[in-house]
Amino acid sequence: GKNLYPTLSVEENLQFFARLFGHDAAERRRRIDDLTQSTGLHPFLSRPAGKLSGGMKQKLGLCCALIHDPDLLILDEPTTGVDPLARAQFWDLIDRIRAQRGAMSVIVATAYMDEAQRFDWLVAMDDGKVLDTGTPQQLLERTGSASLEEAFIHLLPEEKKRGYEPVRIPSLEAADDDIAIEAKDLTMRFGDFVAVDHVTFRIRRGEIFGFLGSNGCGKSTTMKMLTGLLPASDGKAWLFGNEVDPHDIDTRRRVGYMSQAFSLYSELSVRQNLVLHAQLFHVPEPEIPARVEEMVERFGLGQILDSLPDSIPLGMRQRLSLAVAMVHKPELLILDEPTSGVDPIARDNFWRLLIELSRRDKVTIFISTHFMNEAERCDRMSMMHAGKVLDSDVPARLVEKRGAKNLEEAFIGYLVEASGGTADNDGAPDTPARAPADATQPHA
CATH class of the missing domain: 3.40.50.300 (P-loop containing nucleotide triphosphate hydrolases)
Known part of the structure; x- marks a missing residue:
């Protein structure tokens, strides 16, 4: 676009x-x-x-x-x-x-x-x-x-x-009552348009939870409400048992957010971006050098520390975005389509980092994606369309419910059924627009 x-x-x-x-x-x-x-x-x-x-x-x-x-x-x-x-x-x-x-x-x-x-x-x-x-x-x-x-x-x-291996995901060991995120009837309205319509779900601590939905269906809006970036119109959400409050800085510090758009400071080097975000999240000043070094080593950023973000490959930029989201050691990581446009090896390497965070560090990961092989790696996932959650379950169970050959076929089946046989893919009411036969010529 x-x-x-x-x-x-x-x-x-x-x-x-x-x-x-x-x-x-x-x-x-x-x-x-x-x-x-x-x-x-x-x-x-x-x-x-x-x-x-x-x-x-x-x-x-x-x-x-x-x-x-x-x-x-x-x-x-x-x-x-x-x-x-x-x-x-x-x-x-x-x-x-x-x-x-x-x-x-x-x-x-x-x-x-x-x-x-x-x-x-x-x-x-x-x-x-x-x-x-x-x-x-x-x-x-x-x-x-x-x-x-x-x-x-x-x-x-x-x-x-060299050293590449297919992604393997160990089974999740988490108690059903150890809840990191809970949303109940979460709703967001923009004027008369309902972007998110009474969404309800629960995500366990350490779980990798996928969000799959049609474009414009409300995934990003839901994620922003969970981080406190957008106040909900109705309903409630809780992070670690505390109700989401945009002014509750202590709870927000427990969250790392990687937005759909690349949102780092392009005029700052990789090192400077990491230091700045550590300061923004109030990492104690004496701890910042060690914390930055830990992120550099963990995410393989050593060779690009003095480079500007715009000058490094997309896969490395995604790693940098994840490192910035993790520099304050959050317990919850919200990732909005983090691997769009990334090649297969870079994508798999990224997922190995996520699996390590989930299984070793017990970080809860809430991720939206349009890659079916990524969605299949999630412990559980929700399918969303037009602001509503259509179903939530283990990926294999969602395929089984639809009697589909694979997750993509199941997802398309859910979308077509939800939209009455056709999907408009924008999550908005399918109302005809009045277009003039000859619109006024716009200026460039």
């Missing part, structure tokens, strides 16, 4: 891009209606782009790129942070357009191996170098792998995968 104008509505963004390519009013209307109906954006034509969820912004960005029937479509990680149902709809739209326009070529960069599986030809890259090329089947056969994720890891240089 980086190519969008946030203050312009969905309709105005599309009108603007369509005008740039010389379409008349009737053709603009036809193309805008076709693209927005295909992507589920049509009910939100009047919504400002800046107020769309991340997944909906990605869809709008695609519509703007497709508005002039290009011969070459370049998609740079177009579905990062997009929920599985929206991803499936996204690629169905691309397939439909390709069927209509057989000469159009599409180049895609992606970190999702299930997406790569459906492409005609793959180029596996690392550090600017091509590791191998071929069809998905050819790469699987050459590497003797059962999945593209395995194949990619197999193709990496030896130094990159």
